[in-house]
Amino acid sequence: SKPAVRVAVTGAAGQICYSLLFRIANGDLFGKDQPVILQLLDLPQAQKAVNGVVMELEDCAFPLLSGVVVTDDPKTAFRDIDAALLVGARPRSQGMERRDLLSANAEIFKVQGRALNEAAKRDVKVLVVGNPANTNAYITMKSAPDLPAGNITAMLRLDHNRAVSQLAAKAGVGPAEIEKIAVWGNHSPTMYADYRFATAKGQPLPKLINDETWYRETLIPTVGKRGGAIIEARGASSAASAANAAIDHMRDWVQGSNGRWVSMGVPSDGSYGIPEGIIFGVPVICSGGKYERVKGLEIDEFSRKMMDKTLAELIEERDAIADLLK
Ligand code: NDP
Numbered sequence: 001s002k003p004a005v006r007v008a009v010t011g012a013a014g015q016i017c018y019s020l021l022f023r024i025a026n027g028d029l030f031g032k033d034q035p036v037i038l039q040l041l042d043l044p045q046a047q048k049a050v051n052g053v054v055m056e057l058e059d060c061a062f063p064l065l066s067g068v069v070v071t072d073d074p075k076t077a078f079r080d081i082d083a084a085l086l087v088g089a090r091p092r093s094q095g096m097e098r099r100d101l102l103s104a105n106a107e108i109f110k111v112q113g114r115a116l117n118e119a120a121k122r123d124v125k126v127l128v129v130g131n132p133a134n135t136n137a138y139i140t141m142k143s144a145p146d147l148p149a150g151n152i153t154a155m156l157r158l159d160h161n162r163a164v165s166q167l168a169a170k171a172g173v174g175p176a177e178i179e180k181i182a183v184w185g186n187h188s189p190t191m192y193a194d195y196r197f198a199t200a201k202g203q204p205l206p207k208l209i210n211d212e213t214w215y216r217e218t219l220i221p222t223v224g225k226r227g228g229a230i231i232e233a234r235g236a237s238s239a240a241s242a243a244n245a246a247i248d249h250m251r252d253w254v255q256g257s258n259g260r261w262v263s264m265g266v267p268s269d270g271s272y273g274i275p276e277g278i279i280f281g282v283p284v285i286c287s288g289g290k291y292e293r294v295k296g297l298e299i300d301e302f303s304r305k306m307m308d309k310t311l312a313e314l315i316e317e318r319d320a321i322a323d324l325l326k
Contacts, residue, residue, distance in 0.1 A: 004035040004066045006081045008120075010112070011088025011130060012040035012070070013049035015236065019243035020087065021053060025062040029083075029251050037067035041077035042088060074115035081120045083254070085246055086112060086140065089130025099320055102132060106321040109136045113143025122147065125253055125289075128154045129246050133187045134265050134279040135317040141267060141279070142325050149277070150291075153253075154265030156191065156281035158238070158245035159183045162223045163193035170219070171208050173200045182283035182294070183263040184272075184303075185310025186317075189224035191281060192306035197297065216302075257286040261294060272299060272307065278314050 007024060011017055021038060023029065030036055038057075042050050050070050057068060071077050078084060090104040109128070116124065124147060128137035137154035144152065160183045168175040177200050184192040195215060198205035209215065222229075230238040252262050261283040268274040271293065272282070284291040299307065 002034055004037045005030055005083065006037045006039055006079075008039040008041060008077045008081045008084040010041040010077070010084075010086050012042045012053060013046035014042075014088060015239035016087050016129065016242045016246070018053065019240045020085065020246055021057060022060065023243060023247050025057055025060065025065040027062075027064045028247050030254060032064070035064050035066040037069070038065065039069040039071070039077045039079070039081060041071060041074060044072045047072060074112050075119045078112075078115050078119040078124075081124055083250060084116065084120065084124060084126045085129060085250065086126065086136070087129045087246070089136060102135065102317060102320050103324060105130070105132065105136050106139050106324045109139040110143045110324065113140040116140065117144035117146050120147065124151060125250065126152045127246060127249055127253075128152070128265075129242065131187070132317060134281075134314055135321065137265060137279045138267075138277070138318060139321060139325065141277075149267050152267065152279075153249070154187060154279050154281075155242075155246060155249055156183045156185075156187050156263040156265045157249040158242055159187060159191050159193065159223055159226075159281070160263040161241070161245055161248065162226050163195070163219070166219055166222060167195060167198065167205060167209070168200070170211075170214070171200050171205060177201050178205065180261045180283070181263070182261060182297075183223075183281050184307050185281050186314050187265065187281070188310070188313060189221075189228075190310040190313050191224060192303070192310055193220055193223045194303060194306075195219070196300070196303070220306075252286045253291060254289060255286075256288065257284075259285060259287075261285060264291060266291065266293070269293065271295060272297075273304075274307075274311060275315075278311070278318065280311070280314065 133154040141152040180197045182194040265279045268278045270276045274280045283294040
């Protein structure tokens with residue numbers, strides 16, 4: 001059989017990982033013929049809980065799971081890895097200012113970026129899930145100068161999947177029939193779910209839905225605030241759907257998206273007026289283990305306004321942590 005791939009996952013004792021690790025071990029990310037070794041990182045005080053999760057992984061007797069490493073040391077976790085899913089992040093505690101949250105996370109991702117730079121395979125694929133995901137990815141990228149910058153990405157896929165699902169319901173089609181959705185910008189309520197190029201069964205989706213007011217005033221805010229709505233309903237933040245989106249993001253990057261558009265947060269190449277290096281959600285097509293941005297899309301006045309708003313937030317986040325990168 002094939003040699004195992006090594007994948008590091010951080011925040012291994014957390015809610016998202018409680019779904020994510022089992023999906024990876026089941027072959028949902030790298031494929032049903034690809035053995036995997038999980039290299040699990042979490043804080044010292046979470047080691048016991050991680051070991052409990054590992055006991056459950058063992059009890060699943062996954063045929064593809066050929067090893068598990070548990071550690072609180074980033075370099076050990078990232079040694080020789082092919083992929084990293086950076087899920088662990090500092091949650092906002094009561095009374096914590098946004099700026100404090102940004103800097104607490106900046107410290108974590110600076111350390112992890114440096115460790116990736118030192119220990120990971122040179123073509124490692126990195127997905128940042130922990131919030132603020134785009135800015136955490138930016139810090140990781142800046143702290144790992146020897147890795148290809150484009151291999152550090154942030155998760156917009158949950159926003160993408162949420163938009164697809166809501167639009168499919170409105171249009172009365174299945175989610176798989178919707179193509180060419182783009183989610184631009186920050187993984188935050190400012191993200192911009194763009195349906196202008198979308199089709200359903202080959203028909204232009206805006207025409208099929210024929211309700212621009214619903215799109216602007218209901219769809220966009222519903223997708224933006226979905227995370228909050230789930231906390232309100234479930235009493236806990238989304239975890240299984242976030243894990244599913246992380247699998248979708250990495251699986252498509254590794255195995256290809258079959259010509260379909262997917263949204264990924266990637267360092268800007270300057271296109272669409274986004275300053276170079278900012279980690280911004282854009283539509284991409286994946287094949288051969290690489291992603292290609294969808295280029296040359298027209299940006300109308302409404303879209304420009306939406307993209308400028310989410311960009312302004314990202315620039316503000318970048319500037320707030322600039323000192324910590326020195
Ligand atoms: P979760 O597993 O629920 O979430 C982890 C991160 O994913 C959070 O930053 C969360 O953001 C983010 N996230 C991104 N998208 C979503 C989404 N759609 N829905 C929900 N969350 C999303 O957090 P837990 O608190 O259960 O677990 C975190 C783990 O990380 C703990 O085991 C902790 O010990 C570990 N940790 C590890 C660190 C390290 O290895 N250095 C550092 C800090 C923590 P948000 O907070 O905005 O919901």
